[in-house]
Amino acid sequence: MSTHPPGATIGIIGGGQLAQMMVMEAKRMGYRACVLAPRADEPAAQIADRWICGALDDAEAVERLAKSVDVITVDSEHVPASLLADAELVCPVRPSPHVLRTIQDRGVQRRFLEAIEAPQPHCVTVDSLDGLREQVQVVGLPCVLKSRQAGYDGKGQAVIRTDDEVEPAWRAVGCSPSMLEELVPFDAEISVLLARAPGGEMKFYPVAHNVHRHHVLHATMAPAPLPESVEDEAICIASSIATALEHVGMMAVEMFLVGSELLVNEIAPRPHNSGHYTFGACVTSQFEQHVRAVLGLPLGDTSLSSPAVMLNLFGDLWRDGDPDWTPILTQREARLHLYGKTEPRPGRKMGHVLLLDEDLHRALRNGEALLDTLTPSEHLVA
Ligand SMILES: Nc1ncnc2c1ncn2[C@@H]1O[C@H](COP(=O)(O)OP(=O)(O)OP(=O)(O)O)[C@@H](O)[C@H]1O
Ligand SMILES: [Mg+2]
Incomplete structure:
Protein backbone atom coordinates (compact mmCIF):
# COMPACT_ATOMS: atom_id res chain seq x y z
CA MET A 1 0.00 0.00 0.00
CA SER A 2 1.44 3.38 -0.98
CA THR A 3 2.25 5.90 1.73
CA HIS A 4 3.42 9.25 0.48
CA PRO A 5 6.00 11.12 2.59
CA PRO A 6 6.03 14.92 3.01
CA GLY A 7 7.18 16.59 -0.19
CA ALA A 8 4.73 14.53 -2.26
CA THR A 9 2.05 16.36 -4.25
CA ILE A 10 -1.67 15.91 -3.77
CA GLY A 11 -3.82 16.77 -6.78
CA ILE A 12 -7.32 18.06 -6.15
CA ILE A 13 -10.02 18.27 -8.81
CA GLY A 14 -12.18 21.24 -7.81
CA GLY A 15 -11.20 24.59 -6.34
CA GLY A 16 -13.89 25.41 -3.77
CA GLN A 17 -13.66 25.89 -0.01
CA LEU A 18 -13.37 22.17 0.73
CA ALA A 19 -10.31 21.96 -1.53
CA GLN A 20 -8.97 25.19 -0.02
CA MET A 21 -9.05 23.80 3.52
CA MET A 22 -7.50 20.51 2.29
CA VAL A 23 -4.67 22.54 0.74
CA MET A 24 -4.14 24.48 3.99
CA GLU A 25 -3.81 21.28 5.99
CA ALA A 26 -1.69 19.48 3.36
CA LYS A 27 0.75 22.37 3.21
CA ARG A 28 0.96 22.57 7.00
CA MET A 29 2.09 18.94 6.93
CA GLY A 30 4.78 19.57 4.31
CA TYR A 31 2.93 18.44 1.19
CA ARG A 32 2.48 20.24 -2.10
CA ALA A 33 -0.87 20.80 -3.70
CA CYS A 34 -1.94 21.15 -7.30
CA VAL A 35 -5.54 22.24 -7.93
CA LEU A 36 -7.54 21.79 -11.12
CA ALA A 37 -10.21 24.50 -11.32
CA PRO A 38 -11.68 26.75 -14.00
CA ARG A 39 -10.44 30.01 -12.48
CA ALA A 40 -7.25 31.16 -10.76
CA ASP A 41 -9.23 33.12 -8.17
CA GLU A 42 -11.17 30.10 -6.85
CA PRO A 43 -10.57 29.55 -3.12
CA ALA A 44 -8.16 26.59 -3.46
CA ALA A 45 -6.45 27.81 -6.64
CA GLN A 46 -5.49 31.01 -4.78
CA ILE A 47 -3.32 29.13 -2.29
CA ALA A 48 -2.19 25.96 -4.10
CA ASP A 49 1.42 25.48 -5.20
CA ARG A 50 0.17 24.95 -8.74
CA TRP A 51 -3.05 25.59 -10.59
CA ILE A 52 -4.22 23.73 -13.70
CA CYS A 53 -6.88 25.61 -15.60
CA GLY A 54 -9.82 23.42 -16.55
CA ALA A 55 -13.44 22.50 -15.95
CA LEU A 56 -14.18 19.44 -13.80
CA ASP A 57 -15.03 17.46 -16.93
CA ASP A 58 -11.98 18.53 -18.95
CA ALA A 59 -10.34 15.19 -19.87
CA GLU A 60 -7.11 16.75 -21.07
CA ALA A 61 -6.69 18.82 -17.89
CA VAL A 62 -7.39 15.79 -15.66
CA GLU A 63 -4.77 13.81 -17.59
CA ARG A 64 -2.22 16.61 -17.11
CA LEU A 65 -3.01 16.65 -13.40
CA ALA A 66 -2.64 12.87 -13.10
CA LYS A 67 0.80 13.00 -14.74
CA SER A 68 2.10 15.66 -12.36
CA VAL A 69 0.91 14.54 -8.89
CA ASP A 70 1.31 11.53 -6.54
CA VAL A 71 -2.36 11.04 -5.68
CA ILE A 72 -5.63 12.58 -6.85
CA THR A 73 -8.68 13.48 -4.79
CA VAL A 74 -11.80 15.58 -5.39
CA ASP A 75 -13.74 18.29 -3.56
CA SER A 76 -17.04 17.30 -5.18
CA GLU A 77 -18.69 14.06 -6.24
CA HIS A 78 -19.65 15.59 -9.57
CA VAL A 79 -16.37 14.87 -11.38
CA PRO A 80 -17.17 12.40 -14.20
CA ALA A 81 -16.20 8.91 -12.99
CA SER A 82 -14.94 7.96 -16.46
CA LEU A 83 -12.26 10.67 -16.28
CA LEU A 84 -11.18 9.42 -12.89
CA ALA A 85 -10.99 5.88 -14.25
CA ASP A 86 -8.56 7.15 -16.92
CA ALA A 87 -6.57 9.07 -14.30
CA GLU A 88 -6.37 5.95 -12.15
CA LEU A 89 -4.22 4.31 -14.83
CA VAL A 90 -1.60 6.97 -14.07
CA CYS A 91 -1.80 7.54 -10.30
CA PRO A 92 -3.95 6.52 -7.29
CA VAL A 93 -7.39 8.18 -7.21
CA ARG A 94 -9.09 8.40 -3.79
CA PRO A 95 -12.03 8.07 -3.50
CA SER A 96 -12.12 5.62 -6.39
CA PRO A 97 -14.12 6.14 -9.61
CA HIS A 98 -16.42 3.33 -8.39
CA VAL A 99 -17.36 5.35 -5.29
CA LEU A 100 -18.14 8.43 -7.37
CA ARG A 101 -20.11 6.42 -9.93
CA THR A 102 -22.28 5.05 -7.11
CA ILE A 103 -22.86 8.41 -5.47
CA GLN A 104 -23.09 11.01 -8.23
CA ASP A 105 -26.44 9.74 -9.51
CA ARG A 106 -29.06 9.84 -6.75
CA GLY A 107 -30.87 6.89 -8.33
CA VAL A 108 -27.76 4.69 -8.29
CA GLN A 109 -26.99 5.88 -4.75
CA ARG A 110 -30.48 4.90 -3.57
CA ARG A 111 -30.21 1.46 -5.23
CA PHE A 112 -26.86 0.90 -3.53
CA LEU A 113 -28.38 1.81 -0.14
CA GLU A 114 -31.23 -0.59 -0.83
CA ALA A 115 -28.78 -3.38 -1.74
CA ILE A 116 -26.93 -3.05 1.58
CA GLU A 117 -30.25 -2.70 3.44
CA ALA A 118 -29.53 0.76 4.80
CA PRO A 119 -32.77 2.44 5.96
CA GLN A 120 -33.88 5.30 3.70
CA PRO A 121 -37.01 7.31 2.82
CA HIS A 122 -39.50 5.77 0.43
CA CYS A 123 -38.33 6.85 -3.04
CA VAL A 124 -38.77 6.07 -6.73
CA THR A 125 -37.11 7.18 -9.96
CA VAL A 126 -39.05 9.38 -12.36
CA ASP A 127 -38.26 9.98 -16.05
CA SER A 128 -41.22 11.99 -17.39
CA LEU A 129 -44.01 14.32 -16.30
CA ASP A 130 -46.61 11.55 -16.77
CA GLY A 131 -44.41 9.20 -14.77
CA LEU A 132 -44.18 11.85 -12.03
CA ARG A 133 -47.97 12.24 -11.89
CA GLU A 134 -48.32 8.46 -11.44
CA GLN A 135 -45.58 8.18 -8.83
CA VAL A 136 -46.92 11.08 -6.74
CA GLN A 137 -49.99 8.88 -6.18
CA VAL A 138 -47.73 6.02 -5.04
CA VAL A 139 -45.33 7.98 -2.81
CA GLY A 140 -48.08 10.28 -1.51
CA LEU A 141 -48.13 14.00 -0.67
CA PRO A 142 -46.13 15.82 0.54
CA CYS A 143 -43.04 14.65 -1.33
CA VAL A 144 -39.84 16.09 -2.75
CA LEU A 145 -38.54 15.81 -6.30
CA LYS A 146 -34.75 15.90 -6.75
CA SER A 147 -32.76 15.87 -9.96
CA ARG A 148 -30.57 12.77 -10.11
CA GLN A 149 -27.41 14.57 -11.20
CA ALA A 150 -25.41 17.56 -10.00
CA GLY A 151 -27.57 18.74 -7.06
CA TYR A 152 -26.05 20.63 -4.13
CA ASP A 153 -27.26 23.11 -1.50
CA GLY A 154 -30.85 22.15 -2.28
CA LYS A 155 -30.51 23.13 -5.94
CA GLY A 156 -32.52 21.00 -8.38
CA GLN A 157 -35.12 20.18 -5.72
CA ALA A 158 -38.81 21.00 -5.38
CA VAL A 159 -41.28 20.12 -2.65
CA ILE A 160 -44.70 18.97 -3.90
CA ARG A 161 -47.54 19.56 -1.43
CA THR A 162 -50.54 19.64 -3.78
CA ASP A 163 -51.39 18.20 -7.22
CA ASP A 164 -51.02 21.71 -8.67
CA GLU A 165 -47.36 21.69 -7.72
CA VAL A 166 -46.50 18.61 -9.77
CA GLU A 167 -45.86 20.33 -13.09
CA PRO A 168 -43.90 23.30 -11.65
CA ALA A 169 -41.76 20.77 -9.73
CA TRP A 170 -40.98 18.90 -12.94
CA ARG A 171 -39.90 22.18 -14.54
CA ALA A 172 -37.87 23.09 -11.42
CA VAL A 173 -35.70 19.98 -11.87
CA GLY A 174 -35.16 20.90 -15.52
CA CYS A 175 -37.53 18.15 -16.79
CA SER A 176 -34.67 15.72 -16.18
CA PRO A 177 -34.45 12.20 -14.69
CA SER A 178 -35.19 12.59 -10.99
CA MET A 179 -35.88 10.91 -7.68
CA LEU A 180 -39.22 11.35 -5.96
CA GLU A 181 -39.00 10.93 -2.19
CA GLU A 182 -41.51 11.07 0.63
CA LEU A 183 -41.07 14.33 2.57
CA VAL A 184 -39.82 12.98 5.88
CA PRO A 185 -41.33 14.68 8.97
CA PHE A 186 -38.00 14.46 10.78
CA ASP A 187 -37.33 15.50 14.36
N1 LIG B 1 -37.01 13.46 1.67
C1 LIG B 1 -36.85 14.56 2.40
N2 LIG B 1 -37.65 14.81 3.45
C2 LIG B 1 -37.51 15.94 4.20
N3 LIG B 1 -36.59 16.89 3.97
C3 LIG B 1 -35.75 16.69 2.94
C4 LIG B 1 -35.83 15.53 2.10
N4 LIG B 1 -34.85 15.61 1.18
C5 LIG B 1 -34.19 16.76 1.42
N5 LIG B 1 -34.73 17.43 2.47
C6 LIG B 1 -34.25 18.70 3.05
O1 LIG B 1 -33.44 19.37 2.10
C7 LIG B 1 -32.06 19.39 2.52
C8 LIG B 1 -31.15 19.24 1.31
O2 LIG B 1 -31.42 18.00 0.69
P1 LIG B 1 -30.26 17.08 0.09
O3 LIG B 1 -29.27 16.82 1.16
O4 LIG B 1 -30.86 15.92 -0.56
O5 LIG B 1 -29.75 18.07 -1.03
P2 LIG B 1 -28.37 18.57 -1.56
O6 LIG B 1 -28.69 19.62 -2.54
O7 LIG B 1 -27.57 17.42 -1.99
O8 LIG B 1 -27.74 19.24 -0.33
P3 LIG B 1 -26.23 19.35 0.14
O9 LIG B 1 -25.35 18.94 -0.99
O10 LIG B 1 -26.09 20.79 0.50
O11 LIG B 1 -26.14 18.45 1.33
C9 LIG B 1 -31.98 18.24 3.52
O12 LIG B 1 -30.87 18.38 4.38
C10 LIG B 1 -33.32 18.40 4.22
O13 LIG B 1 -33.34 19.50 5.10
MG1 LIG C 1 -27.47 17.13 1.74
Missing part, protein backbone atom coordinates in the same frame (compact mmCIF):
# COMPACT_ATOMS: atom_id res chain seq x y z
CA ALA A 188 -33.70 16.28 13.55
CA GLU A 189 -31.06 16.01 10.86
CA ILE A 190 -27.69 14.56 11.75
CA SER A 191 -24.55 13.57 9.93
CA VAL A 192 -22.00 10.92 10.68
CA LEU A 193 -18.52 12.06 9.70
CA LEU A 194 -15.99 9.32 9.28
CA ALA A 195 -12.63 8.70 7.68
CA ARG A 196 -11.58 5.41 6.12
CA ALA A 197 -7.96 4.54 5.36
CA PRO A 198 -6.85 2.44 2.35
CA GLY A 199 -6.43 -0.59 4.64
CA GLY A 200 -10.01 -0.30 5.94
CA GLU A 201 -9.33 1.35 9.33
CA MET A 202 -12.07 3.84 10.22
CA LYS A 203 -12.34 6.77 12.64
CA PHE A 204 -15.55 8.55 13.58
CA TYR A 205 -16.11 12.14 14.64
CA PRO A 206 -18.77 13.13 17.17
CA VAL A 207 -22.12 12.99 15.33
CA ALA A 208 -23.23 16.42 14.11
CA HIS A 209 -26.69 17.94 14.49
CA ASN A 210 -27.59 19.99 11.41
CA VAL A 211 -30.12 22.80 11.03
CA HIS A 212 -31.13 23.58 7.46
CA ARG A 213 -33.01 26.63 6.17
CA HIS A 214 -34.70 26.37 2.75
CA HIS A 215 -32.91 23.03 2.17
CA VAL A 216 -29.46 24.59 2.74
CA LEU A 217 -27.26 24.02 5.79
CA HIS A 218 -27.54 26.95 8.20
CA ALA A 219 -25.83 25.62 11.34
CA THR A 220 -24.16 22.52 12.75
CA MET A 221 -23.95 21.72 16.44
CA ALA A 222 -21.60 19.06 17.78
CA PRO A 223 -21.91 16.80 19.57
CA ALA A 224 -25.53 16.01 18.64
CA PRO A 225 -27.60 15.32 21.76
CA LEU A 226 -28.51 11.72 20.87
CA PRO A 227 -29.33 8.69 23.02
CA GLU A 228 -26.35 6.33 22.92
CA SER A 229 -28.34 3.63 21.11
CA VAL A 230 -29.24 6.04 18.27
CA GLU A 231 -25.67 7.28 17.98
CA ASP A 232 -24.39 3.68 17.84
CA GLU A 233 -26.96 2.84 15.16
CA ALA A 234 -26.02 5.92 13.09
CA ILE A 235 -22.34 4.99 13.24
CA CYS A 236 -23.14 1.39 12.36
CA ILE A 237 -25.13 2.45 9.25
CA ALA A 238 -22.42 4.87 8.09
CA SER A 239 -19.67 2.36 8.64
CA SER A 240 -21.48 -0.30 6.60
CA ILE A 241 -21.80 2.23 3.75
CA ALA A 242 -18.11 3.19 3.79
CA THR A 243 -17.04 -0.46 4.03
CA ALA A 244 -19.32 -1.65 1.23
CA LEU A 245 -17.97 1.11 -1.03
CA GLU A 246 -14.35 0.44 0.02
CA HIS A 247 -14.19 4.19 0.37
CA VAL A 248 -10.92 6.00 1.10
CA GLY A 249 -11.02 9.50 2.62
CA MET A 250 -13.58 11.47 4.57
CA MET A 251 -17.24 10.62 4.20
CA ALA A 252 -20.37 12.28 5.54
CA VAL A 253 -23.61 10.35 5.78
CA GLU A 254 -26.57 12.67 6.24
CA MET A 255 -29.51 11.13 8.07
CA PHE A 256 -33.01 12.05 9.20
CA LEU A 257 -34.01 11.17 12.75
CA VAL A 258 -37.73 10.38 13.13
CA GLY A 259 -38.49 9.36 16.71
CA SER A 260 -35.70 6.85 17.25
CA GLU A 261 -35.63 5.74 13.60
CA LEU A 262 -32.81 6.78 11.27
CA LEU A 263 -33.16 7.21 7.48
CA VAL A 264 -30.22 7.92 5.20
CA ASN A 265 -30.68 11.14 3.21
CA GLU A 266 -27.46 11.15 1.23
CA ILE A 267 -23.78 10.29 1.16
CA ALA A 268 -20.93 12.71 0.49
CA PRO A 269 -17.59 10.95 -0.23
CA ARG A 270 -15.40 13.87 0.90
CA PRO A 271 -15.11 16.47 3.67
CA HIS A 272 -18.53 18.03 4.23
CA ASN A 273 -19.97 21.37 5.31
CA SER A 274 -21.38 19.71 8.46
CA GLY A 275 -17.80 18.70 9.38
CA HIS A 276 -16.40 22.25 9.31
CA TYR A 277 -16.71 22.31 13.09
CA THR A 278 -13.85 19.79 13.26
CA PHE A 279 -11.50 22.53 11.96
CA GLY A 280 -10.95 24.26 15.29
CA ALA A 281 -12.97 22.01 17.59
CA CYS A 282 -11.30 18.59 17.04
CA VAL A 283 -7.76 17.38 17.44
CA THR A 284 -7.62 16.49 13.72
CA SER A 285 -9.76 18.49 11.29
CA GLN A 286 -11.77 16.66 8.63
CA PHE A 287 -9.48 18.28 6.03
CA GLU A 288 -6.28 16.99 7.62
CA GLN A 289 -7.99 13.62 8.03
CA HIS A 290 -8.95 13.46 4.35
CA VAL A 291 -5.39 14.34 3.34
CA ARG A 292 -4.03 11.69 5.71
CA ALA A 293 -6.37 9.02 4.33
CA VAL A 294 -5.72 9.69 0.65
CA LEU A 295 -1.95 9.85 1.23
CA GLY A 296 -2.02 6.55 3.13
CA LEU A 297 -0.88 8.13 6.44
CA PRO A 298 -2.16 6.96 9.83
CA LEU A 299 -5.56 8.51 10.64
CA GLY A 300 -5.58 11.24 13.29
CA ASP A 301 -7.41 11.58 16.62
CA THR A 302 -11.04 12.65 16.13
CA SER A 303 -11.72 13.79 19.72
CA LEU A 304 -13.59 16.99 20.32
CA SER A 305 -11.61 19.65 22.23
CA SER A 306 -14.79 21.63 22.91
CA PRO A 307 -18.47 21.46 21.94
CA ALA A 308 -18.95 23.73 18.94
CA VAL A 309 -21.46 25.47 16.70
CA MET A 310 -20.71 26.30 13.06
CA LEU A 311 -22.76 28.87 11.19
CA ASN A 312 -22.50 29.37 7.44
CA LEU A 313 -21.94 32.88 6.08
CA PHE A 314 -23.91 33.40 2.88
CA GLY A 315 -23.44 36.03 0.18
CA ASP A 316 -26.63 37.75 1.39
CA LEU A 317 -24.53 39.27 4.21
CA TRP A 318 -22.70 41.29 1.54
CA ARG A 319 -25.99 42.85 0.40
CA ASP A 320 -24.90 46.36 1.38
CA GLY A 321 -21.17 45.91 0.87
CA ASP A 322 -18.37 44.07 2.69
CA PRO A 323 -19.44 43.38 6.29
CA ASP A 324 -17.43 44.75 9.18
CA TRP A 325 -16.29 41.58 10.98
CA THR A 326 -15.35 43.33 14.25
CA PRO A 327 -18.23 41.80 16.29
CA ILE A 328 -16.99 38.30 15.42
CA LEU A 329 -13.28 39.09 15.64
CA THR A 330 -13.68 40.52 19.15
CA GLN A 331 -15.44 37.43 20.59
CA ARG A 332 -12.90 35.17 22.24
CA GLU A 333 -14.80 31.97 21.48
CA ALA A 334 -15.51 32.83 17.82
CA ARG A 335 -13.33 31.93 14.86
CA LEU A 336 -13.93 33.50 11.45
CA HIS A 337 -13.34 31.63 8.19
CA LEU A 338 -13.68 33.45 4.87
CA TYR A 339 -13.00 31.55 1.68
CA GLY A 340 -11.78 34.50 -0.40
CA LYS A 341 -14.57 34.23 -2.99
CA THR A 342 -14.76 37.36 -5.07
CA GLU A 343 -18.48 37.29 -5.98
CA PRO A 344 -20.82 37.30 -2.97
CA ARG A 345 -24.04 36.11 -4.60
CA PRO A 346 -27.15 35.56 -2.40
CA GLY A 347 -27.18 31.97 -1.13
CA ARG A 348 -23.50 31.41 -1.97
CA LYS A 349 -21.37 30.02 0.85
CA MET A 350 -18.71 32.68 1.47
CA GLY A 351 -17.35 31.50 4.81
CA HIS A 352 -18.37 30.25 8.24
CA VAL A 353 -18.04 31.09 11.90
CA LEU A 354 -17.09 28.58 14.56
CA LEU A 355 -18.13 29.15 18.17
CA LEU A 356 -16.70 27.06 20.98
CA ASP A 357 -19.01 26.80 23.97
CA GLU A 358 -20.06 24.13 26.48
CA ASP A 359 -23.67 25.28 25.98
CA LEU A 360 -24.59 24.68 22.33
CA HIS A 361 -27.95 26.44 22.46
CA ARG A 362 -26.32 29.54 23.92
CA ALA A 363 -23.64 29.34 21.20
CA LEU A 364 -26.27 29.11 18.45
CA ARG A 365 -28.19 32.10 19.86
CA ASN A 366 -24.95 34.03 20.25
CA GLY A 367 -23.84 33.18 16.69
CA GLU A 368 -27.16 34.14 15.13
CA ALA A 369 -27.18 37.40 17.10
CA LEU A 370 -23.64 38.13 15.91
CA LEU A 371 -24.67 37.66 12.28
CA ASP A 372 -27.63 39.98 12.83
CA THR A 373 -25.34 42.74 14.10
CA LEU A 374 -23.05 42.70 11.06
CA THR A 375 -23.18 45.97 9.16
CA PRO A 376 -21.21 47.12 6.13
CA SER A 377 -17.61 47.95 6.74
CA GLU A 378 -16.93 51.68 6.58
CA HIS A 379 -13.19 51.38 6.17
CA LEU A 380 -11.61 53.06 3.20
CA VAL A 381 -8.39 51.82 1.73
CA ALA A 382 -6.27 54.79 0.76
